[in-house]
Amino acid sequence: MVVACWSPKGGSGTTVVACGIAALLARAEPPAGALLVDLAGDAAAVLGVADPSGPGLTEWLAAGADVGASALARLEVEAAPGLRLLAGHLAGAGARPGAGRAEALLEALSADPRPVVVDCGTGTGGPGLALAAGAQVSLLVLRPCYLGLRRALAAPLRPSGVVLVSEPGRSLGRRDVEEVLGVAVRAEVPVDDGIARAVDAGLLARRVPRPLERALRPIAGAGRGRAGRDAA
Ligand SMILES: Nc1ncnc2c1ncn2[C@@H]1O[C@H](COP(=O)(O)OP(=O)(O)O)[C@@H](O)[C@H]1O
Numbered sequence: 001m002v003v004a005c006w007s008p009k010g011g012s013g014t015t016v017v018a019c020g021i022a023a024l025l026a027r028a029e030p031p032a033g034a035l036l037v038d039l040a041g042d043a044a045a046v047l048g049v050a051d052p053s054g055p056g057l058t059e060w061l062a063a064g065a066d067v068g069a070s071a072l073a074r075l076e077v078e079a080a081p082g083l084r085l086l087a088g089h090l091a092g093a094g095a096r097p098g099a100g101r102a103e104a105l106l107e108a109l110s111a112d113p114r115p116v117v118v119d120c121g122t123g124t125g126g127p128g129l130a131l132a133a134g135a136q137v138s139l140l141v142l143r144p145c146y147l148g149l150r151r152a153l154a155a156p157l158r159p160s161g162v163v164l165v166s167e168p169g170r171s172l173g174r175r176d177v178e179e180v181l182g183v184a185v186r187a188e189v190p191v192d193d194g195i196a197r198a199v200d201a202g203l204l205a206r207r208v209p210r211p212l213e214r215a216l217r218p219i220a221g222a223g224r225g226r227a228g229r230d231a232a
């Protein structure tokens, strides 16, 4: 099962949500492990992993059809117990994806027996769009503000669910977002100092902060169940 996380606006918390879901899936019992695919460039830093050197996902996407799904496994690194990371890296950021490569990536990830979480970043351009549009679960990560909602409405794809990253006292809440977008809010992640500190320390995967775990557990639980059924 592929869960794609994306946002029409940077700074929404997309990477934090994607890393959090992947970390919870990786720790699940029985341990099946999970794969986090980073199309946005920040996951290694948030997980406390050295930025990959050598070829990465960026190069795989830029390669021709002769470089197949089996090459992807060689690009993974261990980010935490049970959690593998497949990332592009900053050195390859200028490489442009070849025709049909995003679709080939989606096909390879859909066939993976592990639960897969993709950080699609702003998801509105490049391979992130194909992944966010084609994933079984497509989560829009949104700060509930007018500008975020405006951009979400203008996005070229519809999510299957919304994850709100909210501060208390916002005038727009869950109901407003559901009404405007016509999509269910699947989780509400609080803006929390402990989450921000875990991100800055690169410790998010090793010690998922409690408020993040509490908010994302239902999504990770559903993902695990579905991945188990897919594998069966
Ligand atoms: N729930 C949260 N609580 C506190 N800080 C957060 C939370 N989510 C994100 N942040 C902070 O906001 C910044 C942007 O988050 P990030 O996940 O990188 O956004 P995006 O990937 O959408 O650009 C990060 O530096 C992180 O520390």
Ligand SMILES: [Mg+2]
Binding pocket: 014, 015, 016, 040, 042, 121
């Ligand atoms: Mg990000």
